Amino acid sequence: DQQVKQNSPSLSVQEGRISILNCDYTNSMFDYFLWYKKYPAEGPTFLISISSIKDKNEDGRFTVFLNKSAKHLSLHIVPSQPGDSAVYFCAASVHNAGNMLTFGGGTRLMVKP
Amino acid sequence: KAGVTQTPRYLIKTRGQQVTLSCSPISGHRSVSWYQQTPGQGLQFLFEYFSETQRNKGNFPGRFSGRQFSNSRSEMNVSTLELGDSALYLCASSLEYGDGYGYTFGSGTRLTVV
Numbered sequence: 001d002q003q004v005k006q007n008s009p010s011l012s013v014q015e016g017r018i019s020i021l022n023c024d025y026t027n028s029m030f031d032y033f034l035w036y037k038k039y040p041a042e043g044p045t046f047l048i049s050i051s052s053i054k055d056k057n058e059d060g061r062f063t064v065f066l067n068k069s070a071k072h073l074s075l076h077i078v079p080s081q082p083g084d085s086a087v088y089f090c091a092a093s094v095h096n097a098g099n100m101l102t103f104g105g106g107t108r109l110m111v112k113p
Numbered sequence: 114k115a116g117v118t119q120t121p122r123y124l125i126k127t128r129g130q131q132v133t134l135s136c137s138p139i140s141g142h143r144s145v146s147w148y149q150q151t152p153g154q155g156l157q158f159l160f161e162y163f164s165e166t167q168r169n170k171g172n173f174p175g176r177f178s179g180r181q182f183s184n185s186r187s188e189m190n191v192s193t194l195e196l197g198d199s200a201l202y203l204c205a206s207s208l209e210y211g212d213g214y215g216y217t218f219g220s221g222t223r224l225t226v227v
Binding site for chain 2: 042
C-alpha cells in the first residue's frame with residue numbers, strides 16, 4: 001500500500017515558466033511534509049517543508065501548498081531554471097514517530113533552456 | 114562543517130555474502146536513519162537509531178540489521194545477500210529524535226550483488 005504517491009513520473013517545462021509537482025497521501029496521521037531534490041549518485045537534498053497546521057510555505061522560488069481535506073500537496077517552482085532539473089521526492093512523516101519518512105516515487109523534472 | 118559521510122561509495126558482492134556499510138553523521142547529530150533506494154520500490158525506510166537504540170524499523174527482513182555507536186556513527190549489515198538487495202543505501206542524520214525537518218542525507222553506498 002503506497003501511502004505517498006507522485007502520479008507524474010516526469011515533467012518537462014520551459015525555462016522561466018512555472019513547474020508544479022504534485023503529491024497525494026492516504027495516511028491521515030501524517031502531519032509533516034517535505035520536498036527533496038535528488039541528482040543521480042547523490043543523496044536527496046532538502047528543499048522545503050510544511051506542517052499540517054499551515055496550508056502554504058514559501059522559500060524563494062519554491063512554494064509548497066497543502067490541502068489537508070484532499071490529502072494533496074504541491075510544489076511550485078517559479079521561475080524554473082535549467083539547474084532545477086532533477087528528481088523531486090515528496091515525503092511525509094508523523095511528527096511524534098521519530099524521523100521515519102515515507103517517500104513518494106519521485107517526479108523527474110526537466111527544465112529546457 | 115562536514116556532511117554525512119558514507120563508506121564505501123561503491124561495493125560489489127556475491128550472492129550469499131554479507132556486507133557492512135558505514136555512516137558518520139554530521140558532528141553533533143545524534144539520530145541516524147537508513148534508507149534503501151531501488152528503481153522499483155523507490156526510497157524505503159530501513160531503520161532509525163538514536164542514543165545507540167533502534168527507535169523505528171521498516172518492513173525489511175531480519176537479514177537487514179544495524180547498530181549505532183556511542184559517537185553516533187552507525188553501521189548497517191545485510192547478511193546472505195540476494196540479487197534484489199542491489200540498491201543505493203542512504204544514511205541520513207539529524208540533531209535529535211523526531212527532528213525530521215533537520216534531515217541531511219549522505220551520498221549513499223551503491224551496492225551491487227552479482
